[in-house]
Amino acid sequence: MTTFTTAAQPPIVVGVDAHKDTHYAVVLDERGVLLADHEFRATSRGYRELVDWLESQGSVERVGVESTGSYAAGLVRYLQSREISVLEVNTPHAHTRARRGKDDRIDAEAAARKVLAGDATARPKVTTGVIESIRLLRLARESAVKARSAALIQLQSTLVTAPASLRELVAAPTTRGKLATCVALRPGNLELGDPLHAAKTTLRALGRRVKYLDEEIAEFDRQLDVLVKRAAPTLVSRVGIGTQHAAQLLVTAGENIERLTSEAAFARLCGVAPIPVSSGNTQRMRLHRGGDRQANRALHMIAVCRLRYDQRTIDYMTRRRSEGLSKKDVLRCLKRFIAREVFNDLKIDLLKNRT
Numbered sequence: 001m002t003t004f005t006t007a008a009q010p011p012i013v014v015g016v017d018a019h020k021d022t023h024y025a026v027v028l029d030e031r032g033v034l035l036a037d038h039e040f041r042a043t044s045r046g047y048r049e050l051v052d053w054l055e056s057q058g059s060v061e062r063v064g065v066e067s068t069g070s071y072a073a074g075l076v077r078y079l080q081s082r083e084i085s086v087l088e089v090n091t092p093h094a095h096t097r098a099r100r101g102k103d104d105r106i107d108a109e110a111a112a113r114k115v116l117a118g119d120a121t122a123r124p125k126v127t128t129g130v131i132e133s134i135r136l137l138r139l140a141r142e143s144a145v146k147a148r149s150a151a152l153i154q155l156q157s158t159l160v161t162a163p164a165s166l167r168e169l170v171a172a173p174t175t176r177g178k179l180a181t182c183v184a185l186r187p188g189n190l191e192l193g194d195p196l197h198a199a200k201t202t203l204r205a206l207g208r209r210v211k212y213l214d215e216e217i218a219e220f221d222r223q224l225d226v227l228v229k230r231a232a233p234t235l236v237s238r239v240g241i242g243t244q245h246a247a248q249l250l251v252t253a254g255e256n257i258e259r260l261t262s263e264a265a266f267a268r269l270c271g272v273a274p275i276p277v278s279s280g281n282t283q284r285m286r287l288h289r290g291g292d293r294q295a296n297r298a299l300h301m302i303a304v305c306r307l308r309y310d311q312r313t314i315d316y317m318t319r320r321r322s323e324g325l326s327k328k329d330v331l332r333c334l335k336r337f338i339a340r341e342v343f344n345d346l347k348i349d350l351l352k353n354r355t
Helices: 046-057 071-082 094-100 104-117 130-161 164-169 176-181 195-231 243-253 263-269 293-309 311-322 327-354
Strands: 012-019 022-029 033-040 058-064 086-087 273-277 285-287
Touching: 012 046, 012 104, 022 104, 022 293, 033 046, 033 104, 033 195, 046 058, 046 071, 058 071, 058 104, 071 086, 071 130, 104 164, 130 164, 130 195, 130 243, 164 195, 176 195, 176 327, 195 243, 243 263, 243 293, 243 327, 263 327, 293 311, 293 327
Parallel strands: 012 058, 058 086
Antiparallel strands: 012 022, 022 033, 273 285
């Protein structure tokens, strides 16, 4: 009787350098020997071809990918759907590029070697759930808010230089009143050569733009309110945490919050982890300036709100000030505490949503 044995495929580690239209992959064996490299199109077909090619090279252990939140987002989703372990790799350091140069193969190989050496351990965010929807809606809302601010500034500037008769007509004491007056202006389309009528046309257009953007922002607020309350009901029940701040913190943490090993890691991600800045007789701490600055701003605004409306926070500020800390130092302590509270609430909410 003849017995046939199937040889196990050798384990491989993969690095991917991602671009808008193409992805370049490099395969290393477990000893770090370069086995193969190839370029693939950044399309659904290209993703399938890439995975088929990898599986022909060996048993895929880990894939290190650059730009997981941008150019490689589609590839990461496909790899995760195939239950392939994906790790996030930072772009090569400038010193590495200076020594070795730069091209797609070099960058992909550097990503693979970081994974093999254990330098890359971060898991990319899962972008197939409600938090990705919240991120996209916030992106559109922020764009509308910026456009509204720009239109308001342009409207005010136009009023400053407009003919005196028009300035006196649009003389409401509030911005809302001025907008209503501008929207109601009736310029003469056949007399645009006259600066008065051109100014009326401009003010009416800017007023209508602001009104439309107000409606658009309000609609986004309604949509976000529903999604955020569904995703993080515990978080939004806290004092000072509204829909927009909760949405930002959800986006920062990601759907798979377990990728963050502890509340200290979340604090670091939000830029509120304390680091020592002592020298000589001066002993003090400050918050490091890295991390997600929008999340840092959300935590700061929550702390400011609680200092006004939450008695527990007000008492804490009073006590720490009596101990000799400055107001800024107390705010840093509060932001770190709020980050801990937010992380625990997010874990409760996000893990509950999966059950």
